[in-house]
Amino acid sequence: MLQKLMWVGIWLAFMGAPIGDLLDHHHAAPATVLGWLGLAGFVTVYLALVLRHTASPLASATVYSLLGFLAALAVTLSLTLGGAWLVLFVYVSVSCGATLPLALATWAILVSTAGMTVIGTRVTDVGDVVPGLVIPALLGGFAMTGVRHLIRTSVELREARATVAQLAANEERLRMARDLHDLLGHSLSLITLKSELAGRMLPDYPGQAARQVADIEQVSRQALVDVRAAVSGYRRATLPAELAGARTMLNAAGIRADVPSGAPDELPAAEEEVLAWVLREAATNVVRHSGARHCTVTLEERQTLDGRFLELRVHDDGKPRPGSAAPVAGNGLTGLAERLEKVSGVLETEAGRAGFTLTARVPLIPGPSEIPLVSGP
Structure with missing residues (x-):
């Protein structure tokens, strides 16, 4: 969890712009307070959404609601507090890439970046928006979709390996069962038959009964040899x-x-x-x-x-x-x-x-x- 928090939290480096804007004290006191509250709420929802969804997917309605909240907060703070807050759209883009399905995430990233560009032309110089924010927003969002695809592929590969191992173990058990059946089925049937025959012969024909018992001993010894040979074959290193x-x-x-x-x-x-x-x-x-x-x-x-x-x-x-x-x-x-x-x-x-x-x-x-x-x- 700590490693994931560090990996996701590295994107918080972009928060330097809005924090610096609040620390400059050129906003009125109410605006500064609302700015801090809005920034804290934005970061909290962003971390909760990305970390929670990557660990265990949230319901679609919850994801859409939280993304809508982030987008609305980014629009409001950017229009009211200035261009330094446009960076919040980068986090909206990253959140879309981390939580939405691939096809929908692509459009959401493009729409979020376009919305940031439109608002940026109203609150600051467009020359500062494109290289400084548009490229990070696109790269961050699509990088997140790639990471999600990689994680999903790794999980599927791990599950496939577990399935293959289970199938191999089942096949080995079936092979051992077939081999033991082939080795012991005939021998045990013969032993049973000769035992019954010896039991019937014993009162009237003890000599013939003794020969049957000798045959039983020979069959039993051969069955033991066969089983030992089979077990040795299973244990042989290859x-x-x-x-x-x-x-x-x-x-x-x-x-x-x-x-x-x-x-x-x-x-x-x-x-x-x-x-x-x-x-x-x-x-x-x-x-x-x-x-x-x-x-x-x-x-x-x-x-x-x-x-x-x-x-x-x-x-x-x-x-x-x-x-x-x-x-x-x-x-x-x-x-x-x-x-x-x-x-x-x-x-x-x-x-x-x-x-x-x-x-x-x-x-x-x-x-x-x-x-x-x-x-x-």
């Missing part, structure tokens, strides 16, 4: 998901993030999961410990003498972390190095005055078309 998560987390922390949008399709599952864990840990460290303002993530293929590698590089411009020149037990880097070793990858870190850089490389297995054919002797 590189595209971690890239999106890193971008969101860095932006939420106020760190400007340059993060690629995709990952290579040919990357094996084990190598992809390791790089995903590396990226998650690196992004978390940037947010928690770096104090950085900018973070760059790159994902590129490198050709070396040892073969092709996929290189993940995370660089931030924050202050160096103590002890981060090499992996140190307890800070998460050792665990990442161990994960990379399992897929023949390497982890490198570099700390300096320019920031901190973490680099992870995993080998890329050549496809069938890349394996050279060895001819016979």
Whole structure:
């Protein structure tokens, strides 16, 4: 609220002209008193209208009534107290841009500016009105309409993101339900059928009943294996998901993030999961410990003498972390190095005055078309 008040209140700088006019004491005492009362009422209604309407839209009748009051007060004070009060029309124009629909606001701004110009020709020199007040009135009013459009677009975008996230969560729940149904539906039905069959055989055919019980045990064990495999698949970290998560987390922390949008399709599952864990840990460290303002993530293929590698590089411009020149037990880097070793990858870190850089490389297995054919002797 305070930030919004400061942003709206910056326009009050134009009030210097009518305040100076009242402080010059060249008006009669009754006119000066009425001028102060009118100025106080105008500012109060202006702030209440703009601040209240931008936070929670007022009823149309209330908006039109308050705008009419501001316009009437601007006309009255300008005609009675002189040209210094024409600046009130700038506030009327800004109020119209902040509260009225776009099409109506455009006409209201033009009419308010035209009315100010007409009155200005009667109370002062027209050469002082056009450059000094007409341009601010037009710019202020139309700038407010642009700000309103930007705010409305931001709100709609935020709502759309929330809707997409909700739909994605619902789709994931449906997928999990389908998978669990496919995994367990047949197994549980078979277990139920064999249990009933074993129960009927048990009094007269205990040997056959024992075989049915053995089958039930085998089916149950296989169902447990399938469920564990499915859950492991749900929990596996993927590189595209971690890239999106890193971008969101860095932006939420106020760190400007340059993060690629995709990952290579040919990357094996084990190598992809390791790089995903590396990226998650690196992004978390940037947010928690770096104090950085900018973070760059790159994902590129490198050709070396040892073969092709996929290189993940995370660089931030924050202050160096103590002890981060090499992996140190307890800070998460050792665990990442161990994960990379399992897929023949390497982890490198570099700390300096320019920031901190973490680099992870995993080998890329050549496809069938890349394996050279060895001819016979």
